[in-house]
Amino acid sequence: MKLTIKSTRRNYDIYIKDYLLDNIENYLDVNRNYVIISDDNVSKLYANKLSRKLTNNYLIEFPEGEVSKSLFQYERIAKILLENGIKKDSVIIALGGGVTGDLAGFLASTILRGIEYIQIPTTLLSQIDSSIGGKVGINTDIAKNCIGSIYPPSLVLIDPKVLDTLSARQFNNGIAEMIKYGMIKSRHLFDDLKTLDIKDNIGYYIYQSLLIKKELVEKDEFDEKDRHLLNFGHTFGHAYEAFYKYSKYLHGEAVGLGMLLMVDKEIKNDLKEVLSKYSLPTEDQASKVDLLEFVKLDKKAQANGISVVMVDKIGEAYIIKKQIEEL
Numbered sequence: 001m002k003l004t005i006k007s008t009r010r011n012y013d014i015y016i017k018d019y020l021l022d023n024i025e026n027y028l029d030v031n032r033n034y035v036i037i038s039d040d041n042v043s044k045l046y047a048n049k050l051s052r053k054l055t056n057n058y059l060i061e062f063p064e065g066e067v068s069k070s071l072f073q074y075e076r077i078a079k080i081l082l083e084n085g086i087k088k089d090s091v092i093i094a095l096g097g098g099v100t101g102d103l104a105g106f107l108a109s110t111i112l113r114g115i116e117y118i119q120i121p122t123t124l125l126s127q128i129d130s131s132i133g134g135k136v137g138i139n140t141d142i143a144k145n146c147i148g149s150i151y152p153p154s155l156v157l158i159d160p161k162v163l164d165t166l167s168a169r170q171f172n173n174g175i176a177e178m179i180k181y182g183m184i185k186s187r188h189l190f191d192d193l194k195t196l197d198i199k200d201n202i203g204y205y206i207y208q209s210l211l212i213k214k215e216l217v218e219k220d221e222f223d224e225k226d227r228h229l230l231n232f233g234h235t236f237g238h239a240y241e242a243f244y245k246y247s248k249y250l251h252g253e254a255v256g257l258g259m260l261l262m263v264d265k266e267i268k269n270d271l272k273e274v275l276s277k278y279s280l281p282t283e284d285q286a287s288k289v290d291l292l293e294f295v296k297l298d299k300k301a302q303a304n305g306i307s308v309v310m311v312d313k314i315g316e317a318y319i320i321k322k323q324i325e326e327l
C-alpha cells in the first residue's frame with residue numbers, strides 16, 4: 001500500500017508492506033550516505049537489516065524512552081554527526097518509535113540548517129501517527145514537545161511485521177490512537193475496531209488511520225485549525241499524564257481516558273467497550289477538579305477559555321471553545 005502526503009516543503013511517499021525491512025533496497029538508494037539513529041532496544045532488533053544493505057552507513061544509538069527526547073541527547077548526537085562529517089546530502093534514518101522519530105527528525109531539521117530524513121516507525125503509535133505530518137521535537141523539564149519544528153520526512157517506510165516484537169501494552173497504546181481516528185472521522189473504523197480482530201489485518205488498518213491523518217495534515221500543515229481535531233482526548237489525556245507525573249499511563253492510555261470525558265453517556269458506553277477490548281483503562285480515581293489544574297496549564301488554554309474537541313456522534317468531531325468552569 002502506498003500513500004503520498006502533500007506538504008509545502010516536499011511531498012513524500014509512505015509505503016506499507018510486510019517484510020519491507022528485509023527488502024529495503026527496493027525503497028531507497030543504497031549508495032547514499034546514511035546515518036541510522038535508533039534507541040538501544042530497536043537497534044538490536046532491526047538496525048542490522050538496514051546496515052547490511054546500505055553501502056555507506058553508521059549507527060547512533062541512544063537509551064530507549066521518553067527521557068531521551070532531551071537537549072542532552074540532541075547535543076550529544078549532533079556532535080557525533082558533525083565529528084563524522086555529516087554532509088548536506090547525507091540522510092538520517094529514524095528507526096524506532098515516536099521518541100526516535102521526534103528526536104532524529106528534529107536533528108535532521110536543524111543540523112546544517114536541515115538535511116533529509118526517512119522515518120522507519122516501529123511502534124503502532126508511530127506507524128499511524130508520529131511518523132507523518134512532520135512534527136518533530138524534544139522535551140525540556142518545563143514542558144513536553146516545547147522545542148521543535150514542522151519538518152516533513154522525505155519517505156516513510158512501514159513494515160507491520162516489526163509489530164510482532166512489540167509488547168501487547170505498547171501495541172494497545174497505538175490502538176488507542178486508532179480508536180481516536182475512528183471517533184473523530186470514521187464510524188466504520190470504530191465499528192471494525194469494536195467487532196473484528198483487526199490484528200490479523202493490521203496493515204490495512206494502519207493505512208486507514210493514515211488516510212485520516214493525511215486529510216487533516218494536508219488541510220492544515222502548520223497546525224492552525226483542522227489538525228486540532230487530532231487532539232481529541234488530549235486535553236484531559238495530557239492532564240492525566242501530568243497528574244501522575246508521566247509514570248502511570250502511556251500516552252494512548254491517557255488519551256483513552258481523556259476521550260471518555262469529552263463524550264456524553266450514550267457514546268461513552270460504546271467507547272468504554274472498545275477501550276476495554278484492547279485492555280485500555282476506562283476508569284481513574286483522579287477527580288476532574290484535580291485534572292483541571294493541569295488543563296489550565298495547557299498551551300491551548302487562554303484567558304477567555306480553551307478550545308476542545310468534542311464528539312456527539314461517532315465519526316464526527318468538532319472544535320468548540322469552553323470556559324474552564326464549563327469543563
Ligand SMILES: NC(=O)c1ccc[n+]([C@@H]2O[C@H](COP(=O)([O-])OP(=O)(O)OC[C@H]3O[C@@H](n4cnc5c(N)ncnc54)[C@H](O)[C@@H]3O)[C@@H](O)[C@H]2O)c1
Binds near residue numbers: 064099100129135
Ligand atoms: N510527532 C508527532 O506527530 C507525534 C505524534 C504522537 C506522538 N508523538 C511522540 O511519540 C512518542 C511516543 O512514541 P512511542 O509510543 O512509539 O514510544 P517509543 O518510541 O518510546 O517506543 C516505545 C517502546 O517500544 C520500544 N519499541 C519500539 N519499536 C519496537 C519493536 N518493533 N519491538 C519491540 N520494541 C519496540 C521502544 O524501544 C520503547 O521502549 C512521544 O514522545 C510522543 O510525544 C509524536
